Amino acid sequence: MTVRDTAASGPRSGVVGWPVAHSRSPLIHGHWLARHGIAGSYGLIPVAPAEIAVFFAGFAATGLVGANVTVPHKEAALAACADVEPEAREIGAVNTLWMDGGRLRGTNTDAHGFLANLDQRAPGWDKSPGRALVLGAGGAARAIVWGLVRRGFDVAVVNRTVARAEDLVRAFGPAVSARGWDAVPRLLRDARLAVNTTSLGMDGHGEMDIDFSVAADDMLVTDAVYVPVVTPFLAAASARGLATVDGLGMLLHQAVPGFEKWFGLRPEVTDELRALVLADIERSHP
Numbered sequence: 001m002t003v004r005d006t007a008a009s010g011p012r013s014g015v016v017g018w019p020v021a022h023s024r025s026p027l028i029h030g031h032w033l034a035r036h037g038i039a040g041s042y043g044l045i046p047v048a049p050a051e052i053a054v055f056f057a058g059f060a061a062t063g064l065v066g067a068n069v070t071v072p073h074k075e076a077a078l079a080a081c082a083d084v085e086p087e088a089r090e091i092g093a094v095n096t097l098w099m100d101g102g103r104l105r106g107t108n109t110d111a112h113g114f115l116a117n118l119d120q121r122a123p124g125w126d127k128s129p130g131r132a133l134v135l136g137a138g139g140a141a142r143a144i145v146w147g148l149v150r151r152g153f154d155v156a157v158v159n160r161t162v163a164r165a166e167d168l169v170r171a172f173g174p175a176v177s178a179r180g181w182d183a184v185p186r187l188l189r190d191a192r193l194a195v196n197t198t199s200l201g202m203d204g205h206g207e208m209d210i211d212f213s214v215a216a217d218d219m220l221v222t223d224a225v226y227v228p229v230v231t232p233f234l235a236a237a238s239a240r241g242l243a244t245v246d247g248l249g250m251l252l253h254q255a256v257p258g259f260e261k262w263f264g265l266r267p268e269v270t271d272e273l274r275a276l277v278l279a280d281i282e283r284s285h286p
């Protein structure tokens with residue numbers, strides 16, 4: 001295991017994953033550190049699956065103040081924490097760690113990221129919550145469904161493997177229902193919000209074929225995928241004239257609580273930060 005850093009002084013954090021080289025978290029946290037003149041650092045921390053339990057068990061000795069955790073280690077992080085916030089336990093994954101009096105603590109900020117993005121870019125989106133349609137039942141969907149239930153939505157989860165959607169019903173209760181893809185046209189008719197969390201429509205991941213013509217004119221459409229920033233799902237919704245919010249803001253907002261815990265200042269998701277990360281995505285996916 002190597003912990004790569006650019007600065008030697010101040011609190012050190014980073015993102016733990018495998019592979020992790022593609023992560024944009026160092027760009028985000030590096031921007032905030034520079035913006036606020038904080039002497040600290042945030043690096044890439046590649047840890048192979050076979051080594052992750054040992055890495056977390058020895059976390060205190062690394063000298064890190066905390067870390068983000070990404071695929072495939074979020075469940076291992078949950079298991080390794082001495083203390084886990086209720087929402088991370090309910091979602092079943094930890095993406096943010098911090099040391100607290102020698103104890104490793106963890107939470108999940110993905111639901112916060114999802115909700116804060118909509119709050120910022122579509123204010124009032126949850127004023128009269130009704131039915132939300134979530135496509136997919138993987139890790140991202142779990143956090144999003146948890147967040148939507150908290151905001152008072154009834155959530156229909158559509159997944160190719162319906163049993164995985166049924167896991168979310170078991171986890172989050174009667175406000176959630178599980179459906180197969182054949183139910184999408186009917187669900188779209190009375191949904192106030194539609195969310196894609198699947199990789200469908202991306203290169204090599206199969207076709208995304210959604211007919212938004214049946215949707216209400218005021219339905220809001222968003223995506224957890226942010227590469228490309230305008231996904232085929234969002235493009236189809238825009239072509240139908242629906243309001244859309246892209247998934248980049250979810251990535252930016254999920255980073256906020258970790259930065260605050262490690263470096264002592266709650267940073268903002270500004271247009272400047274968004275433009276910085278957008279330019280990086282466009283460079284790597286022209």
Ligand code: ATR
Nearest residue numbers: 136137138139140141159160161164198199205206
């Ligand atoms: P993440 O953590 O990013 O949500 P994931 O756990 O791998 O990623 O979940 C990917 C989601 O995309 C799942 O809902 C998956 O459906 P299954 O549970 O049936 O596998 C969905 N998905 C991926 N490729 C798909 C395809 N070709 N057709 C339909 N759904 C697909």
